[in-house]
Structure formats: C-alpha cells, structure tokens
Amino acid sequence: MNILIVDDSRTIRNLLKNTLEGAGYTVCQAEDGMDALEKLSEFDPSIIITDLNMPRMNGFELVQKLRQQAKTKFIPILFLTTEGSPEVREKGREAGATGWLVKPFDATRLLNTIDRVSA
Amino acid sequence: MPKVLVFTTYDQEYAIDIGAVREIRNWVQATPIPSSPSFMEGIINIRGTVIPLVDFCKKINPSSDNGEKKAMVIIENGEKTVSFSVNNVSDIIDYDENSRKNLPDVSQGDVSTFLEGILSIEGRVIFILDIPNLIKECFH
Amino acid sequence: MNNYVETDDLESIRLIFFEECGEQLSLLEEELSSLDAATGPGEKINTIFRAVHSIKGGAGAFGMEKLVRFSHLFEAVLEKFRGGECTVDQAAIATFLKAADVLTDIVAFYRDGTDLSVQDDVVEELDRYINVPEALSKSPVSVEELPEDIEGISFTPIKIDLPKKEKFLLEITPRIGLYESGDDIRNILSFLEKKGEMEVEIHCDDLPNIEEFNVNKTYSTWNIVIFSNENKNSLEEIFEWSGDNIKVEFLEEKHVSCKLAGKIPNNFDKNKVDEFSGAQKPSRDSRKENPTIRVDTKRVDKLVDLLSELVINQGAIRSQMKVNDIRPGSALDIVISELDQLTHELQENVMAMRAHPIKTVFQRMGRIVRETSRVSGKDVILHLEGEDTEVDRSILEKLSDPLTHMVRNAIDHGLESTHLRVAAGKPAEGQLSLRAFHRSGRIIIEIEDDGAGLNCEKIHQKAISKGIINNSILMEKEEIQNLIFEPGFSTVENVSDLSGRGVGMDVVRKSISEIGGRISILTEEDKGTLFSISLPLTLAVVEGLIFRTQKQNFIVPVSGVVEAFLFQESKKFKISEDVWGYPYRDEYIPIINSENLTEKNKIETKNNSCLIIENEKKEKIALIVDEIIDQSRFVVKSIEKNYKKISGFSSATILGDGGVALIVDVDFLIESVSGKKNVRAAK
Numbered sequence: 001m002n003i004l005i006v007d008d009s010r011t012i013r014n015l016l017k018n019t020l021e022g023a024g025y026t027v028c029q030a031e032d033g034m035d036a037l038e039k040l041s042e043f044d045p046s047i048i049i050t051d052l053n054m055p056r057m058n059g060f061e062l063v064q065k066l067r068q069q070a071k072t073k074f075i076p077i078l079f080l081t082t083e084g085s086p087e088v089r090e091k092g093r094e095a096g097a098t099g100w101l102v103k104p105f106d107a108t109r110l111l112n113t114i115d116r117v118s119a
Numbered sequence: 120m121p122k123v124l125v126f127t128t129y130d131q132e133y134a135i136d137i138g139a140v141r142e143i144r145n146w147v148q149a150t151p152i153p154s155s156p157s158f159m160e161g162i163i164n165i166r167g168t169v170i171p172l173v174d175f176c177k178k179i180n181p182s183s184d185n186g187e188k189k190a191m192v193i194i195e196n197g198e199k200t201v202s203f204s205v206n207n208v209s210d211i212i213d214y215d216e217n218s219r220k221n222l223p224d225v226s227q228g229d230v231s232t233f234l235e236g237i238l239s240i241e242g243r244v245i246f247i248l249d250i251p252n253l254i255k256e257c258f259h
Numbered sequence: 260m261n262n263y264v265e266t267d268d269l270e271s272i273r274l275i276f277f278e279e280c281g282e283q284l285s286l287l288e289e290e291l292s293s294l295d296a297a298t299g300p301g302e303k304i305n306t307i308f309r310a311v312h313s314i315k316g317g318a319g320a321f322g323m324e325k326l327v328r329f330s331h332l333f334e335a336v337l338e339k340f341r342g343g344e345c346t347v348d349q350a351a352i353a354t355f356l357k358a359a360d361v362l363t364d365i366v367a368f369y370r371d372g373t374d375l376s377v378q379d380d381v382v383e384e385l386d387r388y389i390n391v392p393e394a395l396s397k398s399p400v401s402v403e404e405l406p407e408d409i410e411g412i413s414f415t416p417i418k419i420d421l422p423k424k425e426k427f428l429l430e431i432t433p434r435i436g437l438y439e440s441g442d443d444i445r446n447i448l449s450f451l452e453k454k455g456e457m458e459v460e461i462h463c464d465d466l467p468n469i470e471e472f473n474v475n476k477t478y479s480t481w482n483i484v485i486f487s488n489e490n491k492n493s494l495e496e497i498f499e500w501s502g503d504n505i506k507v508e509f510l511e512e513k514h515v516s517c518k519l520a521g522k523i524p525n526n527f528d529k530n531k532v533d534e535f536s537g538a539q540k541p542s543r544d545s546r547k548e549n550p551t552i553r554v555d556t557k558r559v560d561k562l563v564d565l566l567s568e569l570v571i572n573q574g575a576i577r578s579q580m581k582v583n584d585i586r587p588g589s590a591l592d593i594v595i596s597e598l599d600q601l602t603h604e605l606q607e608n609v610m611a612m613r614a615h616p617i618k619t620v621f622q623r624m625g626r627i628v629r630e631t632s633r634v635s636g637k638d639v640i641l642h643l644e645g646e647d648t649e650v651d652r653s654i655l656e657k658l659s660d661p662l663t664h665m666v667r668n669a670i671d672h673g674l675e676s677t678h679l680r681v682a683a684g685k686p687a688e689g690q691l692s693l694r695a696f697h698r699s700g701r702i703i704i705e706i707e708d709d710g711a712g713l714n715c716e717k718i719h720q721k722a723i724s725k726g727i728i729n730n731s732i733l734m735e736k737e738e739i740q741n742l743i744f745e746p747g748f749s750t751v752e753n754v755s756d757l758s759g760r761g762v763g764m765d766v767v768r769k770s771i772s773e774i775g776g777r778i779s780i781l782t783e784e785d786k787g788t789l790f791s792i793s794l795p796l797t798l799a800v801v802e803g804l805i806f807r808t809q810k811q812n813f814i815v816p817v818s819g820v821v822e823a824f825l826f827q828e829s830k831k832f833k834i835s836e837d838v839w840g841y842p843y844r845d846e847y848i849p850i851i852n853s854e855n856l857t858e859k860n861k862i863e864t865k866n867n868s869c870l871i872i873e874n875e876k877k878e879k880i881a882l883i884v885d886e887i888i889d890q891s892r893f894v895v896k897s898i899e900k901n902y903k904k905i906s907g908f909s910s911a912t913i914l915g916d917g918g919v920a921l922i923v924d925v926d927f928l929i930e931s932v933s934g935k936k937n938v939r940a941a942k
Contacts, residue, residue: 008309008313009279009313009316009317010275010276010278010279011272011275011276011279011316011317011320012316012317012320014271014272014275015272015320018268018269018272053308053309053312054309055306055309067439067440067441073439073441074438074441074443075441076441076442076446077440077441082312082315082316082319093440093500093502096439096440096441097440097441098440098441098442098500099500100500103316103319103320104316104319104320104322105320115450115453116446116447116450116497117441117442117446118446147917148918149919150811150911150918150919150920150921151811151857152905152921153856153857153905153907154905154906154907155905161919162898162902162911162919163919164896164913164917164918164919166568167564167567167568167571167896167913168896168900168901169896169897169898169900169901169902169911169913169919170901170902171901171902199900199901199902200901201901201902258902258903
C-alpha cells in the first residue's frame with residue numbers, strides 16, 4: 001500500500017518513512033503542499049499523511065485542494081502535527097481530513113490509525 | 120595453506136604474504152624527491168594516486184647497484200599504499216606451515232629487522248618479509 | 260508488523276535531524292538579521308516561526324527535552340508576533356537573536372555534547388513577552404512544565420481493563436461528510452472486525468428507488484454486535500474523529516448515546532488561513548524553484564577524482580599524438596580538442612557541485628559580532644555582501660576559524676570605543692562589512708571596518724620591542740603593516756579576552772595560506788582597515804607554470820609568479836659566498852637556481868629563463884630554470900597521503916605521460932632564502 005507523507009521536516013519524514021516502510025508500506029515524501037501536489041502526479045497513494053504548518057502551501061490548503069480533485073477526493077488524509085487544540089482540529093475536519101495525530105508520534109498509534117482509515 | 124609472492128633481489132629470494140600485495144607492475148622511472156634516503160627512488164603514479172617507490176635492492180644493500188630492476192610490487196599497508204622495485208618476480212607459492220622456520224638467532228644486521236622467517240622448499244631458501252616492519256624501516 | 264525503528268536507522272535519522280537543525284538555524288539567523296522594526300506580522304515572522312517549530316518537532320521525536328522546552332517557549336513568543344499581539348522592535352530582535360544563539364547552543368549540546376551555558380536571562384526575556392500583564396489570566400507558559408501538545412495529551416488516556424470480553428451493540432449511521440473526508444464505512448467495519456467477533460446487520464429501509472437516489476446522501480444504518488476485549492472508550496475512540504460525520508449509538512442496557520465530539524463551534528476563519536499561507540510564499544520561493552537532491556559528499560569527491568584521471572588521460576592522449584606525429588588541425592586533433600573542451604566543462608561543473616554559498620560562514624559571523632560587541636561594549640552593525648558567492652566545500656570548512664578571528668580583531672582592535680567615535684564625528688555604531696565576490700578566477704573575501712586604522716608607528720615600535728625587527732632597518736609603510744602577521748604580535752597593551760586567545764594574525768595568515776589563499780591590508784588612519792583575502796576557486800586543481808630543470812619537470816602555481824622573462828647570465832652578481840642577486844625593476848632580488856630542487860648529480864644545462872616569484876609578504880626571488888614549457892591547469896595530488904610531507908613542495912601532479920611532477924611550495928622557497936629556514940635549496 002502506498003502512503004504519501006507531507007512534512008517540511010526531513011527528520012519527521014525520515015522517522016515516518018522508517019516506521020511505515022518497516023510496516024510494509026511504500027512511502028513517497030513531499031516537502032510541503034505544493035510538492036505534494038506535484039508528487040501526486042506520479043504517485044498514487046492509498047493514504048496521505050500531512051503536517052500542518054509548512055512553507056508554500058500549508059496542510060489545510062492542501063487538504064482543501066485534494067478534496068476538490070477527483071483523484072484524491074476520497075483518499076484518507078491524516079494530519080500529523082504538533083498542534084492538538086480542538087479549534088485547530090475542527091479546522092482540519094472542515095478542510096476534509098480523515099484523522100488527526102499529534103507529534104511526537106507513537107509508532108503503534110500511527111499504524112493503528114492508518115489501519116483504521118484503510119479497509 | 121598460506122600463499123606468498125616470491126621475488127628475487129640480489130640472487131636471494133624473498134616472499135611477501137599475498138594478502139598485502141595489491142598488484143605487480145613493470146618498473147617505471149620515479150620522480151626523485153630531494154633530501155630522501157638513497158633507497159628512495161621517488162614517487163610514482165599508480166592510477167592517479169601518488170605513491171612512494173623504494174629500491175628494495177638498495178634497502179638491502181645500500182652500496183649495491185645491482186643492475187636491472189624489472190618489476191614493482193605495490194603493497195597496501197593500512198591507510199597507505201607503497202611500492203618496492205625488485206629484480207624479478209618469480210612465482211606465487213603455497214607453503215606448508217612446517218616448511219617455515221624461525222630466523223636463526225645469528226644477527227644478520229639490518230635485514231633481520233624486517234624478516235619474519237625463512238621458508239625452505241625443495242632446496243630453495245626464501246626469506247619471508249615482515250611488511251609492517253619493512254615499511255616502518257623505509258618510511259619513518 | 261514491525262513497529263519499532265531500527266537503532267541504526269534511528270541514529271542516521273538523528274544525524275539528519277541535526278543536519279536539518281543546522282539548516283533551520285542558519286535560515287533563522289538569516290531571517291533574523293534582515294528583520295527590522297518595520298517588519299509586520301508577515302512572512303518573515305512566519306518563516307522564523309516555522310524554523311523554530313520544525314526544530315521543536317524533531318526534538319520532540321528524539322526526546323530532547325531541553326530543546327523542546329526552549330523551542331516551545333521561543334515559538335510561543337513568536338506566535339505573539341505572528342498573531343500581531345506584539346510588534347517587532349529593536350529589543351525584540353535582540354531577544355530573538357539571543358534566543359537563536361541559545362537554540363544553537365542547545366542543538367550543539369545534544370549533537371556534540373558541548374557544555375550548555377546558563378540561559379536564564381534569555382528565558383526571562385522571552386517569558387516577558389508571554390507574561391504580559393493583560394495575559395496574566397491566561398495560563399502562562401512556564402519552561403518548567405512540558406508543553407501540552409508535546410506530551411500528546413490530546414489523546415484521551417486509556418484505562419487498561421482486564422482482558423474480559425464484553426458485548427457491545429452499536430448503531431452506526433454514516434453521513435455524507437464521512438465519505439467527503441476520505442473515510443468509508445468499510446474502513447470502520449474492517450477495523451472493528453479486528454477488535455473482536457462481529458455481526459453486522461444493515462438497515463436500508465430508507466433506500467429510495469433508483470430514480471430518486473441522490474449520490475450526495477446516505478441512506479443506510481448499520482447495526483453491529485461485537486464481542487471484544489476492548490473497553491468502550493477505545494471503541495468510542497474509533498469514531499471520535501469523525502464527529503458529526505457519523506452517528507454512533509452504543510445501544511446495550513444503558514442505551515448510552517455517544518455524542519463525543521458534540522457541536523464544536525465553527526470559528527474557522529478563512530481569511531486568516533489565506534493570509535497565512537499566501538504570506539509564506541515570497542521568502543522561500545526563489546530557493547525552492549530548482550529541485551535538489553542530496554548526494555553523499557564522498558560520491559562527489561569520487562567524481563572529482565575520476566575527473567582528475569580523465570584530465571590526466573587527456574594529457575596522455577595529447578602526448579601520444581605528438582609521438583605519433585599527428586598534426587594540429589587534423590581530423591583527430593579536432594575531435595580531441597572538442598573532447599578537451601567537454602572535459603574542461605565537465606570538470607568545472609563537478610567542481611561547482613562541491614561549491615557552497617559562503618552564506619553559512621558569514622552567518623556564523625553574525626553571532627561572533629554580537630558576542631564580541633557585547634563583551635567589548637562597542638555597538639556594531641554588520642553588513643553582509645555577496646553571501647551567495649560559492650566556495651569549494653573544502654575551502655569553506657577552513658575559512659570559518661580565520662574569519663572568526665579577523666572579525667573579533669576588527670571589533671576589538673579596529674573599531675574605537677563609542678565615545679572616541681562620537682568625538683571623531685563618526686556614527687556611534689561601528690560599521691563592519693563582510694564581502695565576498697569573484698575576481699579574475701579567484702574568490703575575494705573582504706573584511707572592512709571604519710575604525711581607527713592601523714597605526715604604523717605603534718606597530719613599528721612594537722615590532723622592535725618584541726624583537727621581531729631590527730630598528731636599524733628602514734621599512735616601507737606596507738612592510739610595517741604586514742608586521743602584524745608576524746608570530747607573537749599584538750598591538751593592544753592590555754590583551755582583552757576576545758582576540759587575545761593565544762592566536763594572532765600569524766595563525767590567520769597561515770591558515771589562509773594553507774588553503775592557497777593570500778591576505779593583504781589596506782588601511783588609512785582614522786578611516787578604517789580593509790583586509791582582503793584572495794582564495795583559489797578549488798583546491799583540486801591548480802593553475803600553474805610547468806618548467807624544466809635538470810631534465811625534470813616542476814610546476815609552480817601562477818598565483819605565486821609575478822613575471823617570467825629570459826635570463827641573462829651576465830646580469831647576475833654575487834652578494835656573498837652562496838648568495839647571488841639579480842636586478843628586477845629598481846631592486847635587486849636573490850636568486851635560487853632551480854637545479855637545487857633536484858638531487859641528481861648535476862648535469863650541464865643552460866639556464867634560459869627566469870621566474871620572479873613572490874610570497875604573500877611580497878618578498879620576491881628570482882627562480883632560474885632551464886626552460887618554461889607551458890601554462891596549464893594541473894590536478895593536485897597529495898604526496899603525504901601515501902608518503903610524507905616533502906619540504907619545498909606542497910604537492911604533486913600527474914602529467915600527460917603518466918609521470919609525476921612536484922609542485923613547488925613558493926612560500927617555503929622564499930623563506931629559505933630569507934635565511935629563516937635551513938633548507939637544502941639554500942646550500
């Protein structure tokens with residue numbers, strides 16, 4: 001199964017990649033929202049995991065964009081961010097996110113959440 | 120069985136553990152280095168790397184000028200690569216540990232410091248070189 | 260399923276984290292230094308915020324508590340500026356810069372295990388922004404407690420019950436929003452299935468006829484019976500996120516209705532998001548346009564090595580062509596010439612891959628300036644120019660120390676104290692400029708201050724008292740200025756704790772010289788001093804003259820050659836026993852015969868040419884050679900790598916015929932004549 005991870009931190013991307021690849025997923029990385037849109041022209045993810053605060057295009061914008069595109073309209077999108085306030089989470093929900101995880105992530109929880117949003 | 124490379128210098132056969140030998144090449148004229156010992160032929164180019172070349176015959180016997188050098192043995196020792204010029208490389212032989220003897224206690228002067236032992240095979244007497252010590256002798 | 264990250268991988272990600280920290284810190288430094296009071300809550304603050312945020316995120320992942328705490332505090336302060344609650348002023352900028360320094364220190368603490376100095380004052384300064392009186396009612400962020408979102412408190416804690424199977428009855432009604440957020444009832448069902456044995460019943464009484472069917476509506480309700488080890492909380496959690504997008508009722512005896520998310524007020528401000536994202540564009544866009552890949556430097560170095568060999572091979576082809584009498588202009592010659600050109604371009608491009616903007620080093624100087632300024636009590640404004648000038652990595656690495664020292668020197672010794680400046684009619688703040696640019700195939704770095712300038716008389720006296728020079732010698736102004744590069748020289752009587760750290764300008768000159776650079780001074784009393792460093796573009800290739808002597812080839816770097824002309828034996832004259840002189844312009848300079856570079860029994864050859872070479876002190880000698888062959892670029896090969904350092908020669912190169920030629924160490928030759936070193940060449 002393919003997963004696209006979108007985060008401007010190389011550290012976080014690598015940690016995610018390591019955990020996900022260790023669990024047997026195929027991972028593609030993007031540095032921000034813009035990059036994610038580019039990567040999506042070549043990569044067909046089953047799930048997208050995205051950071052919130054990123055240069056060029058932030059997570060909210062990305063999710064809104066993706067929900068408008070036929071190809072990604074129904075792909076589960078998880079937010080993985082340091083922010084966890086109800087207000088921010090609600091914004092994410094409104095934008096169309098499928099789930100929310102708070103950094104630093106716990107591998108088990110991450111994999112569990114992925115499991116939850118993918119049949 | 121241990122494998123050694125055998126070469127001749129001064130009508131004496133010497134052996135080097137094959138593991139230390141990187142390659143054998145035809146002798147080339149080195150670029151001399153000023154203020155270096157007489158046995159230093161200079162520096163040569165081995166595939167883009169500059170390495171020192173020691174005249175093995177002169178190292179054994181400083182006063183000698185024993186004619187034609189035909190080959191260079193390139194040796195890897197730790198981080199460094201060095202080379203020795205010799206008269207002739209004869210062969211590579213496997214030997215039985217039993218045919219290897221310790222050096223006789225009689226001091227042989229300078230040479231003994233970089234000899235490890237003696238091989239006697241079919242009447243031949245071959246000196247086994249102690250490479251780390253030889254290199255220490257030449258380059259320090 | 261493998262839930263853990265391998266230790267090796269973790270270690271390598273740790274390294275990536277530190278590398279990234281470095282990048283974020285220099286970005287931070289860069290943005291902060293261009294920040295001014297006119298900066299509103301716009302893109303700059305955003306970029307700064309993000310840099311700190313990014314460090315915090317990674318630090319959290321590695322459990323670097325100190326780093327998390329401090330970056331969180333810093334971030335919280337920045338948030339105030341981002342949101343417009345606070346406005347940027349000089350004091351804020353100063354605090355930010357200090358905070359950035361502390362951040363750098365904490366990163367170094369985790370990376371290198373360096374000592375961590377006390378940062379209480381900075382923490383206090385930051386706290387002041389958070390604990391503003393009107394905000395006192397809000398819970399202040401204290402550095403003592405870990406921030407909530409870092410601990411992941413937003414997850415409801417799970418009670419662990421004894422593994423006892425319980426029966427749950429659920430009624431689930433998905434709304435269209437569930438599908439619109441990329442979820443699916445199938446996901447939920449298959450996930451629930453993993454929680455225990457399950458029975459599912461679908462109620463589709465509401466399903467309309469096909470012609471009335473609306474794809475934007477949901478019609479079905481699912482009744483589920485599940486026997487699970489999980490407790491109710493953990494089952495509820497499955498639906499938590501989906502909020503209103505799914506209606507879930509836990510039936511069972513108690514008929515608990517589950518309204519977990521409830522109605523969350525809609526305070527989503529669209530304008531704010533737009534401004535937020537739009538504002539981020541300008542600062543980073545230009546940089547992001549060219550996609551980059553990360554390559555191990557070893558691979559690039561290997562490429563450089565291979566190219567060197569290609570260049571050598573090219574030379575070999577050339578010499579073979581000569582041997583085989585292939586005329587210039589022949590078809591083969593043309594093809595080979597094109598190949599030469601391509602190789603040359605290839606080489607330049609590969610060299611460019613090793614190049615880095617000097618920015619990284621310059622930015623470090625920002626901190627040095629602040630520190631020095633603080634300790635010396637002199638206000639300094641640093642101006643940076645040409646930060647994007649690219650310098651070979653190997654040179655860049657060795658540039659930081661000498662520059663640091665020179666910057667400290669410029670502030671400590673160059674700039675006057677504030678009251679002296681004001682008295683002299685200068686602006687109270689000292690102006691320090693760092694510039695980098697290309698000039699005729701070399702990189703020039705300038706360090707200029709508008710201080711008092713070098714006092715020649717003082718330097719001269721000092722040098723005499725230190726025994727560096729003899730007072731009977733008459734010296735040119737320029738020569739006197741260059742005395743500051745002599746070992747053990749210091750012009751300030753009370754050695755301050757800044758530049759007087761046991762290293763002098765002699766060390767600076769030596770380290771610059773080691774990377775093939777030269778340093779010169781331009782100074783005017785009361786106006787200031789300009790140090791100019793000239794560096795080669797690369798250390799891998801040297802532009803040199805190849806000459807022949809005693810039938811042996813040598814290279815002398817063109818950077819050390821002033822002039823070359825025909826040698827006239829008759830003009831040479833004897834100075835003393837071993838020393839000969841030769842007229843050059845309006846002076847007489849000592850001669851070195853290049854045959855001394857060789858060891859062989861001398862053969863009778865004719866000295867045809869004379870090379871005037873000079874060192875960075877502008878001392879000149881005449882090097883007499885048999886024949887100058889050519890000027891070309893030579894690949895530098897280390898002799899020490901497999902042998903040892905040879906005095907008189909800096910390194911070697913490989914010629915077209917595969918032979919090795921020694922590259923002359925100009926400084927050493929000249930010093931040998933000045934009698935400072937007892938060299939063979941002087942015999």
